[in-house]
Amino acid sequence: MSTLQLKLNAGRGRPLRLDDDPITIGRHPDNRLRISDDMASRHHCIIEPLGGGKFRLRDLGSRNGTKLNGNKVGESMLQPGDVIQIGKLEMLVEERQNDVIARVQDGDGEADGPTLQSRPSKKAEERAPWIDELTSIINAFAVTGVDDENLKIIDADGKPSDALGGTGPGPRSMRLLLRVASRTRATDIHCEPKGEGMNIRMRVDGQMVWITELPNDVGERMLGLVKNACQMKSAARDAVQDGHFSCRFPDRRVEYRVSVTPSVHGQKMVVRILDQRGVPTSLSDLGLVGYMHERIRAVTMQDSGLLLVCGPTGSGKTTTLYNALREIDRDTRNVITIEDPVEYQLEGVTQMPIDEKKGNTFNTLLRSVLRQDPDVILLGEVRDEETARTAMQAAMTGHLVFSTVHSKDSISAVFRLLDLRVEPYLVANALNLVLAQRLVRTLCDACKQSVTVTPGQANKIGRFLGTKTQICAPVGCTKCIKTGYRGRHALFELLDFNDELRDVVLRNPSIQAMRKIIDQGLFTTLQQFGYRLVSDGVTSMEEVDRVAGSS
Structure with a gap:
């Protein structure tokens, strides 16, 4: 029944x-x-x-x-x-779906078929709910001409592994999860033990989405295969372990970083996916407004200066800086990056990873790099006073510096530097551009629907709508995992430092004083950038307000 x-x-x-x-x-x-x-x-x-x-x-x-x-x-x-x-x-x-099998796997009810301790038949495994759920997602995201069934695991030592070669539930679940993550372009896989089973969620377009639930025995086997590929200690169930492996798809190789942590119900595993497919590879691919693109490109041509990108974790700051580096002639200039960690490799660039255990911090490596005759330096993040001061001094002494800082918008980034006790004259004279950015989800083309603009919405975005009376809203279908969104688009806010702004920072900086100068020129806030996307049917009002509503 x-x-x-x-x-x-x-x-x-x-x-x-x-x-x-x-x-x-x-x-x-x-x-x-x-x-x-x-x-x-x-x-x-x-x-x-x-x-x-x-x-x-x-x-x-x-x-x-x-x-x-x-x-x-x-x-x-x-x-x-x-x-x-x-x-x-x-x-x-x-x-x-297939409730009888589900009850047997969850330990509910008496069975005419297999008990919890016995191995389910192959026919029962093929009809298990988790297989149906994962397969349905793969089919919904099918791409013509793409065959991703034959995957090859490369372990942490760089050697081929047979982790996906078996036909049992462990290899099968791992293979299906990697395919689902690839099809949906997920950035993380979360495997969370909950006592009665292992919940599988993925971060798709920045949001957590429930995917399926694996029976405990299947989840344990899959976890063991991943730990084996990462060369982790399989018996250390109460230890925090980190590792990595990669997977060879027919058209590319994808890297995975794995973190395993003990929890109340067992080991929780999070897999970070580093897939370069679909990542923008030039400034023109980022979706910048024309004047922003030209201004950033002009800075990359300079011999010295500072481009600062700000935003929360996962907002695409590193991608933007990498694409700025691609505008530089790396054959004629010495380009060095200091990152934590190095996520993607760039040809013609010397990339240095942070290792605090060995004393290789942002500041110590930056001081060392300045003795390496650099032309361009990408500093992963400005975290403290010493690093900030050293980076700005480098920008004022003939080096082009790119870096990031955590702040909610471009104006806040200036005050973040001042809060780090960097002298106002350094901030005023070193900064060329401050670019704030966020990522909003784009509406699914297969299911988005037009809705009439409400009076409250018209007050917010009326100037961007023109004569339009409708905008688009999310619905949800199988092609977007019922979220209503598929893919992401960046919002940008560019603060171009001019002499008037430098005078404000040198004298008595305040948000009101800076706003007064900014409003006299060409300036678009993150929210205004988002509302333009809403008027074009790219994203929804709710999404822009969620991401940039407080900026």
């Missing part, structure tokens, strides 16, 4: 199986399913088991009501395909 499960219509989060225990839903912490929507009541509704695989949805006197398939209900029987709506939250009622 099959059972039902609840799944978020947005496609994110692990499905919740409907079982013999009632499921209470609401904002109160005591609810079995707690939601944070302000439209929901503290005790909103309940899903009650009636036996025989039947379930009833009952409203608990909520102030905004419980909707089933768009209609408010007091109580109603649930069927596969029903959509429960509470405020903005929508949940799909669906039949759990």
